[in-house]
Amino acid sequence: MTYAHTTQVCIIGSGPSGLLLAQLLAQAGIDTIVLDRRDRAYIEGRIRAGVLEQGTITALEEAGVADRLHAEGLLHDGFDLAFDGTRHRIDLAALTGTSVMVYGQTEVTRDLFNARTAGDQSFFFDVEDVVPTDLKTDQPTVRFRKNGEDHVITCDFVAGCDGFRGVSRAAIPSHVLRTFERVYPFGWLGILVEQPPVSHELIYANHTRGFALASMRSETRSRHYIQCDLSDNVADWPDDRFWEEFATRLGPDTAANLQTGPSFEKSIAPLRSFVAEPMRYGNLFLAGDAAHIVPPTGAKGLNLAVADIRLLSRALTAHYQTGNDDYLDSYSETVLRRVWKVERFSWQLSTLMHQFPENTPFEKKMQRAEFDYIASSEAASKAIAENYVGLPLE
Ligand code: APR
Ligand code: PHB
Numbered sequence: 001m002t003y004a005h006t007t008q009v010c011i012i013g014s015g016p017s018g019l020l021l022a023q024l025l026a027q028a029g030i031d032t033i034v035l036d037r038r039d040r041a042y043i044e045g046r047i048r049a050g051v052l053e054q055g056t057i058t059a060l061e062e063a064g065v066a067d068r069l070h071a072e073g074l075l076h077d078g079f080d081l082a083f084d085g086t087r088h089r090i091d092l093a094a095l096t097g098t099s100v101m102v103y104g105q106t107e108v109t110r111d112l113f114n115a116r117t118a119g120d121q122s123f124f125f126d127v128e129d130v131v132p133t134d135l136k137t138d139q140p141t142v143r144f145r146k147n148g149e150d151h152v153i154t155c156d157f158v159a160g161c162d163g164f165r166g167v168s169r170a171a172i173p174s175h176v177l178r179t180f181e182r183v184y185p186f187g188w189l190g191i192l193v194e195q196p197p198v199s200h201e202l203i204y205a206n207h208t209r210g211f212a213l214a215s216m217r218s219e220t221r222s223r224h225y226i227q228c229d230l231s232d233n234v235a236d237w238p239d240d241r242f243w244e245e246f247a248t249r250l251g252p253d254t255a256a257n258l259q260t261g262p263s264f265e266k267s268i269a270p271l272r273s274f275v276a277e278p279m280r281y282g283n284l285f286l287a288g289d290a291a292h293i294v295p296p297t298g299a300k301g302l303n304l305a306v307a308d309i310r311l312l313s314r315a316l317t318a319h320y321q322t323g324n325d326d327y328l329d330s331y332s333e334t335v336l337r338r339v340w341k342v343e344r345f346s347w348q349l350s351t352l353m354h355q356f357p358e359n360t361p362f363e364k365k366m367q368r369a370e371f372d373y374i375a376s377s378e379a380a381s382k383a384i385a386e387n388y389v390g391l392p393l394e
């Protein structure tokens with residue numbers, strides 16, 4: 001037997017993109033069904049970056065999920081770039097009039113889950129074999145299996161919010177889809193530790209031994225990263241080795257404030273830049289990691305996903321409330337224009353701050369010259385700052 005469901009928007013994926021879309025659409029009285037192949041505990045357990053742009057905060061306020069972030073998030077007016085131990089502060093507040101908020105993506109996801117309302121949204125977790133079809137018709141369907149039983153959802157629109165390895169992007173025929181990719185020749189080894197931050201702001205450091213990032217989750221909890229080889233395993237990096245390497249890369253002056261301790265989370269992530277075009281196929285709309293990936297330098301992944309969702313929820317709301325499809329028709333083009341600018345920034349900051357195995361002494365001199373230029377030029381610092389706090393939505 002097959003269970004049949006009907007909804008207005010079927011959302012595939014219950015990460016930050018899918019959850020935020022469900023929340024914003026529910027507020028507009030639009031009915032959604034959300035599908036995820038994992039369960040809530042697994043989704044909430046994923047540790048990702050932790051810097052929110054003002055536009056992201058606005059979206060979370062509009063979704064009614066910003067109380068805890070305003071109570072617990074840390075406002076940061078600047079951050080440091082460091083090169084071989086020399087630090088240069090990017091004064092976000094002075095250069096842009098804006099700041100960013102340090103608040104973990106894990107917490108954003110938890111707040112979104114806690115805000116789910118009964119009625120306008122229904123969720124199916126632990127689903128298998130999700131297949132979107134009939135996307136070019138005005139009645140797309142999404143089939144899936146759960147607990148060995150078949151389900152079919154008939155809807156008006158499918159929102160592909162199922163991340164980089166999801167099925168939505170794969171449902172677009174290869175002669176329509178173009179992809180652009182750069183895989184970086186190193187990874188980030190990250191740890192969480194119950195120790196106060198090294199400094200009250202983030203420090204992104206380029207050292208001859210590789211990149212390091214001193215970040216935080218609160219006044220008592222730090223999140224640190226170092227560039228590592230792609231072939232490394234976490235077992236290669238016992239805490240003592242991590243701390244020694246991290247301190248070396250930060251340089252002695254900064255490392256003097258470093259408080260070490262046992263890590264309670266340790267993982268390695270690859271770095272990738274990726275864009276898929278277009279982000280619409282018939283009545284399927286892609287958003288977030290399903291359509292694009294940025295390397296974590298600059299913490300743009302979640303912010304980019306939230307910007308997509310703001311534009312997609314506006315477009316779907318206009319469709320249902322006024323019958324105007326202009327925003328739906330321009331969605332892919334509008335989003336991609338911004339996506340490419342954010343890809344450029346994430347790539348530029350990654351290129352500046354890491355040691356690339358293939359770099360010749362010339363490229364290393366170029367990195368140093370770029371850092372010296374940023375440190376000596378307000379215009380160059382401002383270019384970094386306005387990207388870091390977030391570009392306008394369109
Ligand atoms: N069927 C159903 N659900 C799926 C499928 C599938 N075939 N494939 C993946 N999913 C689910 C995943 O289990 C995950 O919960 O889709 C969700 C996608 O979530 P994310 O990967 O977090 O992507 P997104 O919501 O776009 O989040 C963007 O989070 O991953 C970070 O760097 C990213 O910060 C960015 C932000
Ligand atoms: C983090 O705190 O996890 C973090 C912060 C800034 C980044 C990336 C990750 O650029």
